[in-house]
Amino acid sequence: MNTHTDQAKRILAANDRGGYTVPTDRLYPFQWNWDSAFVAMGFALYDIDRAYRELERLVEGQWADGMIPHIVFHAPSETYFPGPNVWRTNHTIPTSGITQPPVFAIALRKLHEAAGKGAEERILPLYEAALKWHRWWYSARDPEGTGLVALLHPWESGSDNSPAWDIALARVPTTTDTPVVRKDTGHVDADMRPRDEDYRRFIHLVDTYAACGWDPAKQWEKASFKVAEIQTTAILLKAGEDLEHLARLLGRTEDAIEIAALNDRSRRAMMAQWRPDLARFVSRDLISGDDVEAATQAGFIPLLSLDLDRQVAEALVSEMKVWSKDLKVAFPTTKPGIASWEPKRYWRGPAWAIINWLLIDGLKRNGYTDVAEELRQSTIAAIETEGFAEYFDPVTGQGCGGLGFSWTAAAYLWLER
Template identity: 80%
Template sequence: MNQHIAEARRILAANDRGGYTVPTDRLYPFQWNWDSAFVAMGFALYDVERAYRELERLAEGQWADGMIPHIVFHQPSDTYFPGPAVWRTPNPVPTSGITQPPVFAIALRKLHEAGGDRARSLALYEAALRWHRWWYRARDPDGTGLVALLHPWESGSDNSPAWDVALARVPTTTATPVARKDTGHVSADMRPRDADYHRFIHLVDTYADCGWNPIRQWQKAPFKVADIQTTAILLKAGEDLEVLARRFDRPAEADEIAALNDRTRRAILAQWRPQLSRFVSRDLVSGADVEAATQAGFMPLLSLDLDRAIVEAIVAEMKVWSDGLKVAFPTTKPGTSAWEPKRYWRGPAWAIIDWLLIDGLMRNRQPAAAAALRRSAIAAIEAEGFAEYFDPVTGEGCGGLGFSWTAAAYMVLAEAESA
């Protein structure tokens, strides 16, 4: 075992809080939804039992309506804002009131295929299916095939330039005093700005006042974006759920999932913009395309078998974005007015985004582009450690350190590289 793999395992052990993993100590002291799904895939390489526990602990926070929230507050901590008292959710287990990209089912299939336990896989499949149905019911009530986010935090890409136009409509007034804790752990230059945070909390207040009822939230939401990245991840999750449904001899459920997948596949394809060489999200309040140049525009690689001309255009555009950078892949196009190479989701490279894009490039028969991106991510981590993300210009590790999903990503990417 090389020293970096050993260190990655040590980080996951250090961030273990009793069957679930915190992203990093103090900055993120609870269980985060998509973080845990990535972490479970890392554990699956060497400890399938522990990987199951990661998903099972996450599923403990599932709501009666099927939503799996973005944070499960298993135990108290005063190092993070907003905590349970701000969210005011009705769930018996303290959680946030919003969700995150549905990587859960993608992880579950990998666990099951790593020699998993059928009974445990089946229980988690049923949780994943309830959540999948929730996405289409609560976040695509008009049946478009694209699912909407009602809060930037639901994307996982909290302060992405993709939200700038839609978020500008959200007031900065809050009923809840904003008591940021994040900038006490990490430089403010690497975090969302104060105005962003006030808008984030305004949205939390708005939905808490709706009693977290999905129908009322949909009606009241001042922020409503059909996100191409989340929808692409949902489609990949749907593909994996369909495979599991057939393996578990659930033909009616498999057919139901397949029909949803077909609808979403067509909807994503309709969001391709050849003049931009990427896919776009849609602002459901204004009806306009979201043309901000972010990594989300390439994420449909993950879940679509694209025409060669589209793939070639995407790969060429991705090369333009990465040209001259020390670390790929940037989350905002370099040189644009929104580009900030150290500020969270406004430019830095993230190992888990690389992981998803690499899977998408491999799916679409681009092994050379995938290998180049994989080597870039591995080199960054080996040089700088398991940072939350990396400045793509300097290579500096930024944000939180000893980060769980970076450790998981390293193990997965290193295994692929050695293979």
């Protein structure tokens, strides 16, 4: 067996806390939503039972309204802030009160394909959970039916301190009712993490929504951060395609029709966010009404779920090549060289294996197999050289952030297979 494959499996085993996988020890000691979806796809390659278990444990935290929270606090830990006492969501299994990118249904289809015929019984409750969450996105986060779903907190994007939020987040006050007692900088170099000011704004938003009793309509009204986001919508559309596929397989024709209509709505809305002068797709700040023009990876993720016209795809892929030029590890989460680019600071420049995974799938979908292969090899080489780090400095290739990271292990297994 390839020793790296073996190591990746050992990392997933070491991060297992009883049917769910923590992203990494201490820094992230609970179950995270999109991390678990990627991890489940990794497990599906060699342990389908464990793969299903990962998703089953995640939906233990699903809310009655359909939301699947971004963190499920299955067991207490003192090594993370903000814990359940800050979120105050009052759920039997404590959870956070916001969500994360909906990779779940994408994973579910992969699990079903890996499990083969006869797996319908196990998939059904997970399919129902995915459909409920899908509906939640379109009702709670796109109440006006635009086709683009909005985030009310940067943590919902998974790209916490991306330059994409700089303008929108600057409007959020730095005052908090909750003392901000960071734990992350005790585990990882502070230069690789969001700044204190970011954290105060993150927690201000948590306080605001907790005061709304976590009611989606009240949160929508009170939100001082509201961005209709292109990366999340692109992932949601891919999830919608996979959910529609599963609905048809399971004989759920009415569901399939409903999902297909939502998919169409998002497809059209996303196309309207293409900006030829930037050669990227953009999000929209719903408070100012402006495009979010910050140059981040989000603008390329629509490759994953749109079949682009040749002219658009060529422009997008040429721009990706400009960003990747002379880097040791692609794909940077911020355009190299611009003022907001910080190659070691979390989502302000580093390359992330799971983002590459999404881009590789999108490049293949749109016929760019050579570019996809280059990115795949660059990702594998980064991991084999530096280990299963949370992310990589694209200039030096250095592994940064948390180590022994579950989704990097899952991405390695998936990309190397």
